[in-house]
Amino acid sequence: MYDIKALYEAESVQDAIRLLQEHPEAQVLAGGSDVLVQIREGRRAGVELVSIYMLDELRGVTIDEDENIRIGSLTSFSHITNDPIIQKYINVLGEAVDMVGGPQIRAIGTIGGNTCNGVTSADSASTLMAWDAIIEITGPEGVRRVPIRDFYIKAKVVDLRPAEIQTAILIPKESYDRCFGHYIKYSMRNALDIATTGCSVNVRLSEDRKTIERVRIGYGVAAPVPVRAYTAEEFLNGKEITDANIKEFAETVLNDINPRDSWRAGKALRRHISVVMAERALRESISLAGGVVNG
């Protein structure tokens, strides 16, 4: 038995909002792979819960009328990895969430929960940052959309106002069109481990595939919240694909990141691997995009 004070089961998104208004202390429960575990550990013992898990309307991946890829917030990691739209347009997201926990965790864990808990190590977060995802939030005042870089406020705090829930994550066409990306998770174990640092890169090459038209790079556990390395991106945008440019891009990320010492790894290690991961993820992205390094 879980130490739960009360469980309110939402029957629709509107019902969930009403329940959260009636019970302002209640915690939203999606897949529960964080929240239920925290209740077991005693950290959230005695909570009131509003469960949205049964809302199938928040599951699935579609392309909306504006050609955004729309991922329902309750879509599980395993379903994202196996989804044909994800595989076609943004395969790196499927690969990234396929590194979360173990298979059973990926069956229950949701992408909405992964972002709403505001944790920097979330395997989906760096890729969503690197693809400029838009977070769709539904609340008492209706629907609003927030760029993911503004959604993360500080460690474990996201831009969710009272009685609001995240209902979808959108990837704009401008982000995925002709883009190819790669994610690297650095962790001590291959399964059931949390990233020491994660790095997600994607590129769009010029027609002749000799120049980087646009590069984007996102990190997890390189700062209190997932971050982009904008200075490094600006350096490389429009530049030719050369070894020297790739290496300078990787070194430049150090201007943008601010990793910490933790029991998992030291700041020095995280800074070091951040540079190595930037270079490797960029090279792999270029190769996926059909580009070659010229000198």
Next chain:
Amino acid sequence: MAKQYKVVHCTINGKKVEQVVDVRASLTDMLRNDFRLTSVKKGCEVGECGACTVIINGEGFNSCIYLAVWAEGKEIWTLEGLTGPGGELSDIQQAFIDEGAIQCGFCTPGFIMTSWEIVNSGREYTDDELRKALSGHLCRCTGYENIFRAVKKTMLRHLGKFEEAEKVNSQGITEYPEPMPFK
């Protein structure tokens, strides 16, 4: 706060059931206490060890971090559902015995449920894919190689590759002479 109960309707091991559950119960609690399906083990109870794994709508889940009320409308399979009408073992269970993939046996039901999902997928997993698919289970007797071999052989047999299955050796690698069988 007064105790809160809810009626849950679902299909367990092919049988439609209706059960009143405490909303605080996990699916492990419900399957063990209300249905006496004690193959569903309480290991870590935080979704790390995989001993409580059951198949829900075709996919393996840790039932310890799954609320019993979420079972509404779902099709659930536990180890008890794998045996024949006279209690005959399924091929994947027999393979675990034949390969000595059991020591204390606590992780076994969970491992077998995930293995059942794998061997019935109709897909041939590579060795790396098999290891990844099994990575959500911990065996503290560390009999992983034997478990891996049992799953790999059964998967190959399901795909009609009987000769290949016989060639899987003690390291789980195909195409080497088979060592002494485990008795």
